[in-house]
Amino acid sequence: MRILVANANTTEAITALCADAARAAASLGTTIIPATPRFGPAVIATRAENIIAGHALLALLAEHAGQVDGVLLAVSHDTALEAARQLLPCPVVAMTEAACLTACLAGGRFGLVTFGATETYRERIAQHGLSVRLAGLVGVDATPQEAVRDPEGVAEKLLAGIEALIADGADAVVLGGAALAGMAPTLQPRSPVPLLDGIACGVRLLEMMVALKLPKPRVGSFAAPQGRVVGGVETPLAALLRGA
Amino acid sequence: MRILVANANTTEAITALCADAARAAASLGTTIIPATPRFGPAVIATRAENIIAGHALLALLAEHAGQVDGVLLAVSHDTALEAARQLLPCPVVAMTEAACLTACLAGGRFGLVTFGATETYRERIAQHGLSVRLAGLVGVDATPQEAVRDPEGVAEKLLAGIEALIADGADAVVLGGAALAGMAPTLQPRSPVPLLDGIACGVRLLEMMVALKLPKPRVGSFAAPQGRVVGGVETPLAALLRGA
Amino acid sequence: MRILVANANTTEAITALCADAARAAASLGTTIIPATPRFGPAVIATRAENIIAGHALLALLAEHAGQVDGVLLAVSHDTALEAARQLLPCPVVAMTEAACLTACLAGGRFGLVTFGATETYRERIAQHGLSVRLAGLVGVDATPQEAVRDPEGVAEKLLAGIEALIADGADAVVLGGAALAGMAPTLQPRSPVPLLDGIACGVRLLEMMVALKLPKPRVGSFAAPQGRVVGGVETPLAALLRGA
Amino acid sequence: MRILVANANTTEAITALCADAARAAASLGTTIIPATPRFGPAVIATRAENIIAGHALLALLAEHAGQVDGVLLAVSHDTALEAARQLLPCPVVAMTEAACLTACLAGGRFGLVTFGATETYRERIAQHGLSVRLAGLVGVDATPQEAVRDPEGVAEKLLAGIEALIADGADAVVLGGAALAGMAPTLQPRSPVPLLDGIACGVRLLEMMVALKLPKPRVGSFAAPQGRVVGGVETPLAALLRGA
Amino acid sequence: MRILVANANTTEAITALCADAARAAASLGTTIIPATPRFGPAVIATRAENIIAGHALLALLAEHAGQVDGVLLAVSHDTALEAARQLLPCPVVAMTEAACLTACLAGGRFGLVTFGATETYRERIAQHGLSVRLAGLVGVDATPQEAVRDPEGVAEKLLAGIEALIADGADAVVLGGAALAGMAPTLQPRSPVPLLDGIACGVRLLEMMVALKLPKPRVGSFAAPQGRVVGGVETPLAALLRGA
Amino acid sequence: MRILVANANTTEAITALCADAARAAASLGTTIIPATPRFGPAVIATRAENIIAGHALLALLAEHAGQVDGVLLAVSHDTALEAARQLLPCPVVAMTEAACLTACLAGGRFGLVTFGATETYRERIAQHGLSVRLAGLVGVDATPQEAVRDPEGVAEKLLAGIEALIADGADAVVLGGAALAGMAPTLQPRSPVPLLDGIACGVRLLEMMVALKLPKPRVGSFAAPQGRVVGGVETPLAALLRGA
Structure with a gap:
C-alpha cells in the first residue's frame, strides 16, 4: 500500500519529521511517500496562509493522483481536507481529524x-x-x-x-x-x-480506508469533479478538475 | 492479533454471520474469535432486552479478558459499549459506532x-x-x-x-x-x-487501535475498575471488577 | 397509591435511607414499598456496574410489575430508566431526572x-x-x-x-x-x-404521573414488549418480556 | 392548597374552561381560583398581543400574590412565565411548559x-x-x-x-x-x-412544587424584586416590584 | 430618513444619552427622534419590569407608527423586539441584537x-x-x-x-x-x-434595512396584525393591532 | 467610500453583474470597484475549485489592500472570508453571510x-x-x-x-x-x-462597517499577519503577509 504523506507548508524538515512518524506507525507493507508543496507558507500561522496552502496542497496532490492508495494530510489545520477528499480518487485523511476520531474510541x-x-x-x-x-x-x-x-x-x-x-x-x-x-x-x-x-492515527485510519475499498460517492458534494474549467493553475490540478 | 467478535444476543447463527464478515474484513494475521452470551435475548428488540444483553455481554467479555487483543461488539445497538471500554484492558469498538466514524471519513x-x-x-x-x-x-x-x-x-x-x-x-x-x-x-x-x-469497519478500527498501543486512561470514568464488590454475578466478571 | 422505591445496588441501608426520604416526601395515602436488587454491585461506581445493576433492577421491577402504581428508581445514575419505562405497565421516574426536571420549574x-x-x-x-x-x-x-x-x-x-x-x-x-x-x-x-x-422530586412527580392516568405508548420504542424470548434470566422478567 | 389559574387573555369563557379542566385534574384539597386579566387581548394571536398580555397577567398575579399557594399560567404561549416566576413568592408553572416536561416522563x-x-x-x-x-x-x-x-x-x-x-x-x-x-x-x-x-399537567406539577416547599432563589435573575420603581402601573404590581 | 430611538424605561436622561449616541453614529440625512415610554420601570432590572416595559414600549411605538422610517430599541435587553418587528410597518432593530450581529462581521x-x-x-x-x-x-x-x-x-x-x-x-x-x-x-x-x-451598530443597521426596502413578511409570525381585539390599552396600540 | 466588489471566479460577466447590483444598492458617495481574479475556476462548482478560488481571491485582494475602504466578496460560497478578514486592513463582508445576517433582522x-x-x-x-x-x-x-x-x-x-x-x-x-x-x-x-x-445586503453592511470605524483586532486569529514567509505567490500577497 502506498500512502502519500503530504505536508501543506514548504518546510522540508517538517515533511521529513511527519514521514518518519508515519513510517513508524505504518503496517508492514505500507510505503510512505513524503511530499512537500512547491509554493506557499513556510509555516501556516494565519488564516490566509491556510487558504494559500490549501491550493498548494491540492496542486501537490494532483501530481500524485492515481499513483497512491491513500493520502494523509500532514498538517494540523486539516487544510483543504474536504476539497482533497472530493478531488482525489483515493481515500484522504487529515491529521487532526484522525486524532479526534481516534480519541472518540x-x-x-x-x-x-x-x-x-x-x-x-x-x-x-x-x-x-x-x-x-x-x-x-x-x-x-x-x-x-x-x-x-x-x-x-x-x-x-x-x-x-x-x-x-x-x-x-x-x-x-x-x-x-x-x-x-x-x-x-x-x-x-x-x-x-x-x-x-495525528500522524500515527492518520496512517492507520488510512490503511483501514484503503482496506475497506469503499467506493467514492458518485453524487453529492464529494463526487469527483468532471469538466471543471480552471485557468492559470498547475497542469495536473487543472487536468484532475477537468476529469481528464 | 486476536479479536473477539462478541455478539450480544444468544442466537449463534448471528454470531457466526458476524464472525464470517469479520474474517472477510480482517487483515492477514488477525484471528477472529466468535463469542455468544450464555443468557439474554435471542434478538434485541426492546430497551429492556438491551440492558439484559449488556450484562450478558460484559459477563462474556470478562471470560475473555486478557486473552484477546481487541473486542468488537457485534451488535448494532452498541450495547454496553462504554462499560466494556472501561472494563477491559484492551480496545473495544462497537459496530454502529465504527460505521458512523468511518462514514465521517x-x-x-x-x-x-x-x-x-x-x-x-x-x-x-x-x-x-x-x-x-x-x-x-x-x-x-x-x-x-x-x-x-x-x-x-x-x-x-x-x-x-x-x-x-x-x-x-x-x-x-x-x-x-x-x-x-x-x-x-x-x-x-x-x-x-x-x-x-459495521463489522468490516469495526474490525479494521480495532486493528488500528491495537496497533496504536494507546494506554488506557488511568483516571476518569474510563479507568479500569478496582476493588468493586459485585455480588451474584458470573465469577470472571466479579473478578475483573474487583481488579483481581 | 403504591410506589415502589427501587434501589439499583444491593446495599440495604441505602434502600432504607431512600425509602425514608420517600415517605417523608410522599402525600398522605401514598405507600412506599422499598426494594433492593438480589444481585449486582454493592455501590455503583463504574460504568460496568451500572449495566449489571440495570439488569438486576429490571429483574427486581419485574417481580413487582402489576402490583404497584408507580416506580421510583432510587439511584442517581438513573440506571436503566428508559428500559424500565418501556417494560413496566405503570409510570417510572428516576431520581436525577426528577431533580433536573423540577429544577427547570x-x-x-x-x-x-x-x-x-x-x-x-x-x-x-x-x-x-x-x-x-x-x-x-x-x-x-x-x-x-x-x-x-x-x-x-x-x-x-x-x-x-x-x-x-x-x-x-x-x-x-x-x-x-x-x-x-x-x-x-x-x-x-x-x-x-x-x-x-431527587427522591423527594421523584415521589411527587410519580404521584402526578399516576394521577394523570396517561396511557402507555402503544407504538414506538416505549411500547410494552410482546413476545420477546429472553433466556437464562429471572422468571418474572422473562415473563414480562414475553408479554405473559 | 389554593391554586390560581390565571388566563392571559380577557375571554372569560376560556378562563372558565381552563378552571374546569384544572378542577378535574386537581387533588382533593386543592382549590382552584380562576382569574382573568382586566385588560389586553381577547385572544392572543400575535407577538405584540403576547407582550401586552404579559403585562396584564403580571398585574393580575400581583393582585393575588400572597393569597395563593401556586399559580398556573393557563395560556399556551407560557406568557411572561419567567417574569411571573421571579415576581411571585409562590411557585409558578405554565401550561405548555408543564405538558412538555411531563411528556419527557x-x-x-x-x-x-x-x-x-x-x-x-x-x-x-x-x-x-x-x-x-x-x-x-x-x-x-x-x-x-x-x-x-x-x-x-x-x-x-x-x-x-x-x-x-x-x-x-x-x-x-x-x-x-x-x-x-x-x-x-x-x-x-x-x-x-x-x-x-397542559392544564392537567400544570395543576399536578404545581401541587408537587407546593409540596416540595423549595425556597425561592435569593440570588440571580429569579430572586424576588426589591426596591424597583415602576410608574403608571397597577398598584399591586408596583407594590410587589417595590418589595413592599 | 427618520429613525425613532425608543427607550424602554422612563428615565429621560437615558433616552437623551442614547439619542445623542445615535446622532453621533447616524449618516447625514438621518433624523433621530427620541422617545420615552409614558409608564413602566425607571430602569429595567428584573424580568417582570422587562415585560411591563415591553407593553410600554409597544404603546410608545404605536404612537409613532407610520411616521418614522425605522425604529431602534434603545434598551440592552432587546425588550419586545420580535413583537415590535411584527407590529410596525417599518424595520425595527434592537441594541444588543445589533451589536452581536455586527460583532459577527x-x-x-x-x-x-x-x-x-x-x-x-x-x-x-x-x-x-x-x-x-x-x-x-x-x-x-x-x-x-x-x-x-x-x-x-x-x-x-x-x-x-x-x-x-x-x-x-x-x-x-x-x-x-x-x-x-x-x-x-x-x-x-x-x-x-x-x-x-449597540446604539451605533443599531442606527447603521437600521439605515441599511430602510435602504434595502425589504417588504414585510405577509405570512407567518411576523406578518402585520389584522383585526386583533385588545381592550384597555392605549388607543394607538389598539388601533395598530386592529389593523386600522 | 470605495468598495471593492471582488468576484472569486474568473468570469468577467459575473463580476460585471455583481458590480451593477452593488452600484444599484450602494449609497450616494459610494464607489464600486469591480475586480476579477487572474486565475482559478471559471465558475466554482466543487470544493477544490473553492479552495483555489480562495487563493486567487486573496491575491486579488492584496493588490487592492490599502486602496479601498471595504471589500465585498461577491461569491455565494463566502470563499476565504475569514482569511480575507484577517488579511486586509479594511472591513470585509461576504455575500451569503450578509444575506443571512440581514434575514435575521x-x-x-x-x-x-x-x-x-x-x-x-x-x-x-x-x-x-x-x-x-x-x-x-x-x-x-x-x-x-x-x-x-x-x-x-x-x-x-x-x-x-x-x-x-x-x-x-x-x-x-x-x-x-x-x-x-x-x-x-x-x-x-x-x-x-x-x-x-447578498450583494445588496453586503454593500450596505459594508457601508455600516466602514462608518463604524471599528479597529481591527490586534490579538487572536483575526489580527493582521506580521512577518509571514510565503513563497511562490503573487508579490502583493506575499508582501501583505510579511506585513510590509
Missing part, C-alpha cells in the same frame, strides 16, 4: 493541547461535527523552537495543560501540531490519559 | 438505514456525539426473515431508503444491523454512495 | 453537585436532553463515609461547590446521589438557591 | 399539535431548553370555532397530525392551546400515544 | 461585558440564535453610578473583563447596556479588540 | 433557495453559527443558463421552493448565488416573504 470526551492559539482548532473540530466530544482546548505558551531548546521545560508546560484538560473531563488528549506529535514518546509515560498523535 | 453527513424503528439509533448516534453529521434515518418496512425470503424485494426497499437519505444530504449510508450488513455486497453496486458495514 | 439553569466524578452525570443529563439548562457540575472531593465522620467539613465543601455553580449561573442545584440528598435539610438553610433532592 | 421525544401556526411554539420550547426532546410540530388547519361546529372533522385532522408526529418519532404529543386540551378525552382513546393537556 | 466569536448579572443576556443571545458565536459573558461588579463617580476605576474593571473574554476566545466585545456604550470612546483605545456599542 | 428563521446542491451552503451557514436560524434549504433543479432561456419557468420553480421554505417556517429567504440575486426584482412581488440578495 478511547474514552468519552477529549481535549486538545497545542502551542499558541486554539480558536482555529475549535472551529475545525466544530466543522468535523465533534464539538460535543470536545472537553476543552489548551494553548501552551511555548514554541516549537523552545521545545527544541528546553524540552523538559516545555514538557512540563504541556503536562500542566493535559492535567487541566483532564480536570475539565478529557479522557484523552489530542496533540495539536507536528511539533507536539514528536513529543508523544516523552509525554505519554507521564500522562494519565492516552495522547493522540 | 467518506464524506460530509451520513444516513442510516435499518429494518424497523429508528429512534434508538438516533439516541445512540447522539450519545456518540455525532448528531451534527447525521443526515437522517430511514426504517425500512421489512424484516430479516423477509430479506431471506425475498432478497430482491427487500433490496429495492433498502435502495429506496438510501435514495431518500441521499436526497436529505447523505454522502454515505450506514447499514444498521447485522442482517443488513450481510446485504452490502448486493446493495453497494446499485448505490451511488458508499455503504458502511 | 424553579429557575433558569441548574447545577449539580456530587461526591467525586461528574462526567457520567454530564452524559446522563445530555441524554435527558437538558444540557442547555445545565449551568455546570461540581464534584466535591469527599465521600459518603467522610460525610458521616465530618458532616460539617463536608457541608462546607458542598456549600463551596454550590457557590461555584451559582457563580456559573445556576438558579437551583441538584444534589447528585442518595448520600447528598440526605444532607438537604442541613444544607438548604445555608444555600441561597433551592437544592433539589 | 412518558417517553423519548414528543410532538406538539395545535391549531394554526407553530413557529412561536418552536421558539418557546427552545427557550425551555427542550429542543432536543422535540420530534416535531404540526399546525392543523382548523380553528377553535370549527372544532365546536364540526368536532368529528377537526378530530380527524388532529389525529392525522398526531400520526404524522408519531412517524417523526414522537412517543407523546402535547396538545397546544386551551381549545385542544378540551378535546383530549375525545382524542386520547383514538391515539396510540399519550396526549398531554 | 468583525471576527469569529464575541464576548459581552456589562455591569452586574449576565444570565438574561445569555438567554437573549440564545434567542437570537447566536450562542455558537458567544465566547463568554462577564458581569463587572460596578454600577452606572460608580462609573460616573470613579470612571477610571470602573474602566479598569471593564478592561479586565475584556481581557478575560479575549482569553476565552473573543475577537470582539459587546458593551451591554447604555451606560457602558457611553464609555466606548474611553475604553476602545485601551482594548486590543473592537468594542461594539 | 427581518423575521425569525430564514430559508435559502439556490440552483442545484445545498450541502455546502448548509455547512457555510453552520460555520457562520446561524444553523439555529435556518429553517431549511431548497435546491431548485435548474441552471443559470436555463434561467436565461426560460425565465418564467425557472421563476415558477424558485417560487415553489420559496413556498416550501415558508411551510417549514421561513420568514425570509436568501437567494443563494449571483444568478438568483439577479432575479430578485422579478420574484419579490410574487413572494409573501422578503427575499435577500
Whole structure:
C-alpha cells in the first residue's frame, strides 16, 4: 500500500519529521511517500496562509493522483481536507481529524493541547461535527523552537495543560501540531490519559480506508469533479478538475 | 492479533454471520474469535432486552479478558459499549459506532438505514456525539426473515431508503444491523454512495487501535475498575471488577 | 397509591435511607414499598456496574410489575430508566431526572453537585436532553463515609461547590446521589438557591404521573414488549418480556 | 392548597374552561381560583398581543400574590412565565411548559399539535431548553370555532397530525392551546400515544412544587424584586416590584 | 430618513444619552427622534419590569407608527423586539441584537461585558440564535453610578473583563447596556479588540434595512396584525393591532 | 467610500453583474470597484475549485489592500472570508453571510433557495453559527443558463421552493448565488416573504462597517499577519503577509 504523506507548508524538515512518524506507525507493507508543496507558507500561522496552502496542497496532490492508495494530510489545520477528499480518487485523511476520531474510541470526551492559539482548532473540530466530544482546548505558551531548546521545560508546560484538560473531563488528549506529535514518546509515560498523535492515527485510519475499498460517492458534494474549467493553475490540478 | 467478535444476543447463527464478515474484513494475521452470551435475548428488540444483553455481554467479555487483543461488539445497538471500554484492558469498538466514524471519513453527513424503528439509533448516534453529521434515518418496512425470503424485494426497499437519505444530504449510508450488513455486497453496486458495514469497519478500527498501543486512561470514568464488590454475578466478571 | 422505591445496588441501608426520604416526601395515602436488587454491585461506581445493576433492577421491577402504581428508581445514575419505562405497565421516574426536571420549574439553569466524578452525570443529563439548562457540575472531593465522620467539613465543601455553580449561573442545584440528598435539610438553610433532592422530586412527580392516568405508548420504542424470548434470566422478567 | 389559574387573555369563557379542566385534574384539597386579566387581548394571536398580555397577567398575579399557594399560567404561549416566576413568592408553572416536561416522563421525544401556526411554539420550547426532546410540530388547519361546529372533522385532522408526529418519532404529543386540551378525552382513546393537556399537567406539577416547599432563589435573575420603581402601573404590581 | 430611538424605561436622561449616541453614529440625512415610554420601570432590572416595559414600549411605538422610517430599541435587553418587528410597518432593530450581529462581521466569536448579572443576556443571545458565536459573558461588579463617580476605576474593571473574554476566545466585545456604550470612546483605545456599542451598530443597521426596502413578511409570525381585539390599552396600540 | 466588489471566479460577466447590483444598492458617495481574479475556476462548482478560488481571491485582494475602504466578496460560497478578514486592513463582508445576517433582522428563521446542491451552503451557514436560524434549504433543479432561456419557468420553480421554505417556517429567504440575486426584482412581488440578495445586503453592511470605524483586532486569529514567509505567490500577497 502506498500512502502519500503530504505536508501543506514548504518546510522540508517538517515533511521529513511527519514521514518518519508515519513510517513508524505504518503496517508492514505500507510505503510512505513524503511530499512537500512547491509554493506557499513556510509555516501556516494565519488564516490566509491556510487558504494559500490549501491550493498548494491540492496542486501537490494532483501530481500524485492515481499513483497512491491513500493520502494523509500532514498538517494540523486539516487544510483543504474536504476539497482533497472530493478531488482525489483515493481515500484522504487529515491529521487532526484522525486524532479526534481516534480519541472518540478511547474514552468519552477529549481535549486538545497545542502551542499558541486554539480558536482555529475549535472551529475545525466544530466543522468535523465533534464539538460535543470536545472537553476543552489548551494553548501552551511555548514554541516549537523552545521545545527544541528546553524540552523538559516545555514538557512540563504541556503536562500542566493535559492535567487541566483532564480536570475539565478529557479522557484523552489530542496533540495539536507536528511539533507536539514528536513529543508523544516523552509525554505519554507521564500522562494519565492516552495522547493522540495525528500522524500515527492518520496512517492507520488510512490503511483501514484503503482496506475497506469503499467506493467514492458518485453524487453529492464529494463526487469527483468532471469538466471543471480552471485557468492559470498547475497542469495536473487543472487536468484532475477537468476529469481528464 | 486476536479479536473477539462478541455478539450480544444468544442466537449463534448471528454470531457466526458476524464472525464470517469479520474474517472477510480482517487483515492477514488477525484471528477472529466468535463469542455468544450464555443468557439474554435471542434478538434485541426492546430497551429492556438491551440492558439484559449488556450484562450478558460484559459477563462474556470478562471470560475473555486478557486473552484477546481487541473486542468488537457485534451488535448494532452498541450495547454496553462504554462499560466494556472501561472494563477491559484492551480496545473495544462497537459496530454502529465504527460505521458512523468511518462514514465521517467518506464524506460530509451520513444516513442510516435499518429494518424497523429508528429512534434508538438516533439516541445512540447522539450519545456518540455525532448528531451534527447525521443526515437522517430511514426504517425500512421489512424484516430479516423477509430479506431471506425475498432478497430482491427487500433490496429495492433498502435502495429506496438510501435514495431518500441521499436526497436529505447523505454522502454515505450506514447499514444498521447485522442482517443488513450481510446485504452490502448486493446493495453497494446499485448505490451511488458508499455503504458502511459495521463489522468490516469495526474490525479494521480495532486493528488500528491495537496497533496504536494507546494506554488506557488511568483516571476518569474510563479507568479500569478496582476493588468493586459485585455480588451474584458470573465469577470472571466479579473478578475483573474487583481488579483481581 | 403504591410506589415502589427501587434501589439499583444491593446495599440495604441505602434502600432504607431512600425509602425514608420517600415517605417523608410522599402525600398522605401514598405507600412506599422499598426494594433492593438480589444481585449486582454493592455501590455503583463504574460504568460496568451500572449495566449489571440495570439488569438486576429490571429483574427486581419485574417481580413487582402489576402490583404497584408507580416506580421510583432510587439511584442517581438513573440506571436503566428508559428500559424500565418501556417494560413496566405503570409510570417510572428516576431520581436525577426528577431533580433536573423540577429544577427547570424553579429557575433558569441548574447545577449539580456530587461526591467525586461528574462526567457520567454530564452524559446522563445530555441524554435527558437538558444540557442547555445545565449551568455546570461540581464534584466535591469527599465521600459518603467522610460525610458521616465530618458532616460539617463536608457541608462546607458542598456549600463551596454550590457557590461555584451559582457563580456559573445556576438558579437551583441538584444534589447528585442518595448520600447528598440526605444532607438537604442541613444544607438548604445555608444555600441561597433551592437544592433539589431527587427522591423527594421523584415521589411527587410519580404521584402526578399516576394521577394523570396517561396511557402507555402503544407504538414506538416505549411500547410494552410482546413476545420477546429472553433466556437464562429471572422468571418474572422473562415473563414480562414475553408479554405473559 | 389554593391554586390560581390565571388566563392571559380577557375571554372569560376560556378562563372558565381552563378552571374546569384544572378542577378535574386537581387533588382533593386543592382549590382552584380562576382569574382573568382586566385588560389586553381577547385572544392572543400575535407577538405584540403576547407582550401586552404579559403585562396584564403580571398585574393580575400581583393582585393575588400572597393569597395563593401556586399559580398556573393557563395560556399556551407560557406568557411572561419567567417574569411571573421571579415576581411571585409562590411557585409558578405554565401550561405548555408543564405538558412538555411531563411528556419527557412518558417517553423519548414528543410532538406538539395545535391549531394554526407553530413557529412561536418552536421558539418557546427552545427557550425551555427542550429542543432536543422535540420530534416535531404540526399546525392543523382548523380553528377553535370549527372544532365546536364540526368536532368529528377537526378530530380527524388532529389525529392525522398526531400520526404524522408519531412517524417523526414522537412517543407523546402535547396538545397546544386551551381549545385542544378540551378535546383530549375525545382524542386520547383514538391515539396510540399519550396526549398531554397542559392544564392537567400544570395543576399536578404545581401541587408537587407546593409540596416540595423549595425556597425561592435569593440570588440571580429569579430572586424576588426589591426596591424597583415602576410608574403608571397597577398598584399591586408596583407594590410587589417595590418589595413592599 | 427618520429613525425613532425608543427607550424602554422612563428615565429621560437615558433616552437623551442614547439619542445623542445615535446622532453621533447616524449618516447625514438621518433624523433621530427620541422617545420615552409614558409608564413602566425607571430602569429595567428584573424580568417582570422587562415585560411591563415591553407593553410600554409597544404603546410608545404605536404612537409613532407610520411616521418614522425605522425604529431602534434603545434598551440592552432587546425588550419586545420580535413583537415590535411584527407590529410596525417599518424595520425595527434592537441594541444588543445589533451589536452581536455586527460583532459577527468583525471576527469569529464575541464576548459581552456589562455591569452586574449576565444570565438574561445569555438567554437573549440564545434567542437570537447566536450562542455558537458567544465566547463568554462577564458581569463587572460596578454600577452606572460608580462609573460616573470613579470612571477610571470602573474602566479598569471593564478592561479586565475584556481581557478575560479575549482569553476565552473573543475577537470582539459587546458593551451591554447604555451606560457602558457611553464609555466606548474611553475604553476602545485601551482594548486590543473592537468594542461594539449597540446604539451605533443599531442606527447603521437600521439605515441599511430602510435602504434595502425589504417588504414585510405577509405570512407567518411576523406578518402585520389584522383585526386583533385588545381592550384597555392605549388607543394607538389598539388601533395598530386592529389593523386600522 | 470605495468598495471593492471582488468576484472569486474568473468570469468577467459575473463580476460585471455583481458590480451593477452593488452600484444599484450602494449609497450616494459610494464607489464600486469591480475586480476579477487572474486565475482559478471559471465558475466554482466543487470544493477544490473553492479552495483555489480562495487563493486567487486573496491575491486579488492584496493588490487592492490599502486602496479601498471595504471589500465585498461577491461569491455565494463566502470563499476565504475569514482569511480575507484577517488579511486586509479594511472591513470585509461576504455575500451569503450578509444575506443571512440581514434575514435575521427581518423575521425569525430564514430559508435559502439556490440552483442545484445545498450541502455546502448548509455547512457555510453552520460555520457562520446561524444553523439555529435556518429553517431549511431548497435546491431548485435548474441552471443559470436555463434561467436565461426560460425565465418564467425557472421563476415558477424558485417560487415553489420559496413556498416550501415558508411551510417549514421561513420568514425570509436568501437567494443563494449571483444568478438568483439577479432575479430578485422579478420574484419579490410574487413572494409573501422578503427575499435577500447578498450583494445588496453586503454593500450596505459594508457601508455600516466602514462608518463604524471599528479597529481591527490586534490579538487572536483575526489580527493582521506580521512577518509571514510565503513563497511562490503573487508579490502583493506575499508582501501583505510579511506585513510590509
